[in-house]
């Protein structure tokens with residue numbers, strides 16, 4: 001007979017936001033048996049960013065339990081025992097296939113039901129697949145995606161099976177850049193392919209991209225821009241052998257990694273909750289249009305107070321902070337206390353090879369490149385300010401120290417006025433240090 005379980009609080013999803021929400025529940029006080037996490041993954045919540053970085057190192061690779069949440073923000077590592085010690089039920093390998101918000105009931109693929117008083121939706125994103133657009137041959141073996149640890153293990157196995165082979169990386173965003181570096185570090189012959197005139201166009205300006213494309217080229221990575229993969233060839237085993245591009249060239253490939261974007265996982269709630277910007281619309285406490293139902297992490301479309309507009313953010317810092325805010329809000333409501341509205345400063349970062357950048361704020365307005373973005377310099381340090389309505393609203397910095405990164409975060413939050421853009425360019429990082 002299918003089981004039925006009741007909880008006061010259910011977190012649906014077992015990723016970054018779920019782990020940080022569980023820790024916040026424990027901090028705020030939760031009684032044994034009150035809280036459950038339901039996740040289709042087989043393992044307790046972990047820091048997803050490790051999958052495209054340390055997990056793929058050729059030596060001393062990161063492995064669980066090393067990167068369970070909340071170590072990514074220098075916090076306590078929550079092992080499965082932590083959840084059982086706190087009386088938090090970790091319901092793993094369980095996919096929810098139906099959510100009925102009216103009856104407060106979730107149903108899993110094997111027919112088990114879970115009821116709740118308060119629900120936190122933390123289902124994150126799924127990858128967009130080339131098979132979604134019917135790209136010819138895209139179901140061949142070794143055409144891989146990266147979202148969870150099962151995908152990462154497939155990639156590690158493929159790298160071992162196709163040692164020193166040829167890899168084609170489709171997509172020039174976060175996954176494209178981080179995975180190209182990982183494959184190169186594993187001694188693959190790597191070619192990146194993307195449709196735009198430069199990599200990471202959602203964030204990078206031409207000046208920023210110039211450095212990263214040059215740096216990658218100097219590492220031996222081939223870059224093919226302005227075209228897309230339109231088909232794949234495979235051998236008699238079904239293993240991919242070549243990528244056919246729209247520009248009619250063909251690239252040999254033993255492994256193909258695809259990173260063409262993510263899609264928030266909100267299908268279970270269609271027609272039941274207000275949506276905006278592709279996500280579930282929330283207030284500044286992450287409560288959705290349905291009372292008692294909260295949305296956190298990648299799926300939340302929340303009021304970004306600083307810019308006075310609704311945004312969705314697909315990055316780990318927001319996943320952590322939105323989770324904490326939602327749990328504080330739930331507890332504050334119960335005790336009748338008030339809580340300040342979420343006031344988020346967007347923060348994104350990436351690392352590859354031995355370079356690392358951070359970005360804070362908003363990349364709108366005029367961009368002002370500072371420092372030396374020559375890809376051949378030994379210790380690169382350069383960045384960009386974005387200036388809108390006479391104020392600095394966003395800052396990007398490659399190669400910053402902890403203090404310098406703190407300084408650019410402060411600038412993005414304070415939005416200091418700029419009288420002279422040429423002077424800002426000349427001052428460069430010194431401008432941030434003075435704010």
Ligand code: FDA
Nearest residue numbers: 013014015016017040048049096124297298314315316319
């Ligand atoms: P997350 O994806 O972490 O968790 C969602 C969980 O819900 C998963 O456990 C999933 O299995 C589960 N789930 C979904 N549907 C379900 C269902 N129906 N039933 C049961 N369970 C279900 N960001 C950043 O700022 N810096 C970085 O370096 C990186 N690096 C990075 C690398 C890689 C490989 C990826 C894929 C992503 C990043 N990110 C990142 C982005 C960051 O990891 C992401 O924004 C957060 O993980 C979002 O946290 P969530 O908890 O919202 O989703």
Ligand code: NAD
Nearest residue numbers: 170171172173174175176194228259260261262314349350
């Ligand atoms: P992305 O949106 O960063 O990049 C998608 C890229 O796909 C685009 O820049 C474009 O170059 C490319 N593209 C689109 N259609 C294409 C096509 N048909 N052929 C070839 N290229 C095409 O998405 P992603 O890199 O796939 O990342 C997925 C998710 O993981 C995102 O939510 C991202 O924020 C997250 N992530 C974040 C980090 C980080 O913050 N450091 C690292 C890894 C992943």
